[in-house]
Amino acid sequence: MRPLMIAACFALTTVAFTASAQDAAQAPAAAAAATPAPAAQGNADKGRQLTYTCQGCHGISGYKNAYPNYHVPKIGGQSAVYLVNALTEYKKGARKHPTMQAQSQSFSDQDIADIAAFLSALK
Template identity: 70%
Template sequence: MIRSLLIASSLALAATGAMAQEPAAAPAATATPPAAAGDALARGKQLAYTCQGCHGVVGYKNAYPNYHVPRIGGQSAEYLANALTEYRQGKRKHPTMQAQAGSFSEQDIADIAAFLSSLK
């Protein structure tokens, strides 16, 4: 029953030409719309989630080999981006960090650096 009514309505509109009409043109914009906000911080937060496992624990030291894990929250974005890039390129030697950074794109590194540098 409902299907029949929909078909009948469509046929009636087509017969009157209502369906063939072009939609009205939108009024001309008078001002430039604001640029879309990026999601570097949100994306960086998501990507940096695993970093907390080592870098977010105060006084954390790995059992073997024994090394201090630096806190990276609040560090400068430039420093963080350079460090991740150097781990990715193999210029800095640390197997875990090389494995982590090796999977990041340039944009990933920029987003992670933006997020981590925003922390206090």
């Protein structure tokens, strides 16, 4: 009976050690996955091209608001951080507005950074 107990203890120790080693190996990967990716650097020239659909509603310089009876915020000159956060929240569904959600779905993170770079540079 004694050899059986030794074998059982050995098996449990081996399983515990293997599980501990797997947890230790996965910890750096989990930490790396939890670290947010660096924010994309925006390119204002590309952002200018991407904002053609924004111009009608948001009254960017030189354009008139297509919906004068509705309050639509002017986004030209707004903070880049604010614009990135707003577009990202629309894209994820955290902010609710059907038109803005539809528009933001087509943008990558780089597109959003480019749009924010262009719009934030406007006066």
